[in-house]
Amino acid sequence: MLKAVILIGGPLKGTRFRPLSLDIPKPLFPVAGLPMIQHHIEACVSVPNLKEILILGYYPASELTQFVAAMVQEYKINIRYLQEFMALGTAGGIYHFRDQIRLGSPEAFFILNGDVCADFPLVEMLEFHQQKGNKPLMTMLTTEATRQQSVHFGCIVQDRDTHEVTHYVEKPSTFVSTLINCGVYLCSLELFHTIATVFNARQQEYYNDGAGNGKEVIQLERDVLMPLAGTGRLFAMPTNNWWSQIKTAGAAIYANRHYLELYRSHSKERLVERGPAAGDGSKCSIIGDVHIHPTASVHHTATLGPNVSIGSNASIGPGVRIRESIVLSGASIANHSLILHSIVGRLSSVGQWSRVEGTPCDPNPNKPFAKMDNYSLFNSDGRLNPSITILGCSVTVPPEVILLNSIVLPYKELTRSFKNEIIL
Ligand code: GTP
Numbered sequence: 001m002l003k004a005v006i007l008i009g010g011p012l013k014g015t016r017f018r019p020l021s022l023d024i025p026k027p028l029f030p031v032a033g034l035p036m037i038q039h040h041i042e043a044c045v046s047v048p049n050l051k052e053i054l055i056l057g058y059y060p061a062s063e064l065t066q067f068v069a070a071m072v073q074e075y076k077i078n079i080r081y082l083q084e085f086m087a088l089g090t091a092g093g094i095y096h097f098r099d100q101i102r103l104g105s106p107e108a109f110f111i112l113n114g115d116v117c118a119d120f121p122l123v124e125m126l127e128f129h130q131q132k133g134n135k136p137l138m139t140m141l142t143t144e145a146t147r148q149q150s151v152h153f154g155c156i157v158q159d160r161d162t163h164e165v166t167h168y169v170e171k172p173s174t175f176v177s178t179l180i181n182c183g184v185y186l187c188s189l190e191l192f193h194t195i196a197t198v199f200n201a202r203q204q205e206y207y208n209d210g211a212g213n214g215k216e217v218i219q220l221e222r223d224v225l226m227p228l229a230g231t232g233r234l235f236a237m238p239t240n241n242w243w244s245q246i247k248t249a250g251a252a253i254y255a256n257r258h259y260l261e262l263y264r265s266h267s268k269e270r271l272v273e274r275g276p277a278a279g280d281g282s283k284c285s286i287i288g289d290v291h292i293h294p295t296a297s298v299h300h301t302a303t304l305g306p307n308v309s310i311g312s313n314a315s316i317g318p319g320v321r322i323r324e325s326i327v328l329s330g331a332s333i334a335n336h337s338l339i340l341h342s343i344v345g346r347l348s349s350v351g352q353w354s355r356v357e358g359t360p361c362d363p364n365p366n367k368p369f370a371k372m373d374n375y376s377l378f379n380s381d382g383r384l385n386p387s388i389t390i391l392g393c394s395v396t397v398p399p400e401v402i403l404l405n406s407i408v409l410p411y412k413e414l415t416r417s418f419k420n421e422i423i424l
Contacts, residue, residue: 030328054081096216284316287304290307296316331345354402356403357405393411
């Protein structure tokens with residue numbers, strides 16, 4: 001049997017995702033109608049013989065309880081949240097909870113970073129790992145980035161024939177390779193011996209010279225992958241599937257588009273049928289991929305799509321036009337307003353004849369494996385990078401204003417138009 005671990009970090013992580021992570025833990029932010037890590041859970045559930053999913057993080061357990069209970073009920077599989085007593089790093093928590101992971105002697109376990117989104121090829125990874133016999137301690141999923149993008153990721157040099165990783169550098173300062181780490185791994189239980197070596201060395205350093213506040217903190221990328229490279233026990237499985245990180249709110253729009261596209265092949269029921277409004281007023285006009293929660297109300301004269309997700313109990317008025325956007329639960333968009341490349345936060349309201357608009361972040365949305373650039377909110381001149389417009393939760397936008405490339409913090413009542421501003 002197999003297990004999976006999903007790393008979700010904690011409240012101190014995900015700062016680039018603010019203000020959307022101010023009222024909900026980032027891993028639970030809905031993308032294409034599902035909490036971000038529910039997509040991971042669905043990928044894990046589709047692996048035969050995968051018996052348990054452990055979610056590891058340092059969010060207070062109370063913030064995950066309801067979600068975990070809902071997931072157990074929906075997928076009928078063992079899912080637990082294990083809370084780290086502090087941020088233990090991407091391998092520290094795995095080591096701390098090693099007995100829970102080893103329980104039942106799984107043949108291997110997946111590790112998935114909670115802040116990536118993908119068409120996860122977990123079954124292919126398992127086959128790849130098994131084909132290598134007893135050799136691999138770990139198989140990591142890899143993809144191609146551009147030279148410019150690559151330095152923001154873990155970069156891999158591999159033997160082209162055997163796919164053994166010969167060299168690994170995390171976020172190198174100069175170019176190393178365009179093959180990058182996707183933050184998805186399949187590990188043999190023996191990996192714990194390797195992490196134990198790092199752990200023991202840390203303890204030793206601490207007792208020798210008192211150095212090392214956080215002596216339990218272990219980073220998988222720097223402390224484990226880098227030394228494992230070149231030992232013949234670390235392998236890279238390349239994928240051409242869609243993959244990206246979700247670091248910024250802009251990346252959530254990008255992920256939303258791709259997950260909606262994936263629904264076309266395996267969860268058609270989550271998409272609304274495309275086409276013009278129904279004559280009997282039962283359906284609005286739908287362009288491309290659109291997800292509408294069954295409890296949302298959408299006026300039949302509205303036009304949605306492509307790439308739009310509407311959350312539970314949201315209300316979309318007559319003549320509204322929405323594209324490339326996420327409208328969260330309980331939000332309301334009044335008559336004839338326009339929402340483009342934006343995220344409308346929970347319980348926010350947009351008055352009639354207003355325009356909430358961002359700039360597409362992905363320079364080439366039609367390039368099949370283009371990765372979302374997640375870097376800075378500001379460019380080198382200190383100006384806001386062209387980005388989507390984000391309304392935090394419970395924001396009020398008055399009628400007849402324009403909000404362009406702006407970020408609005410929660411509970412703000414706007415009284416006029418804004419352009420390229422962060423409204424605190
Ligand atoms: P940044 O660009 O700094 O965000 O680095 P990164 O892309 O390499 O991400 P990082 O290694 O910080 O995190 C990878 C994944 O692990 C994310 O899903 C994090 O939420 C998660 N993570 C990071 N630190 C911890 C930790 O201390 N404990 C747990 N359980 N998860 C963590």
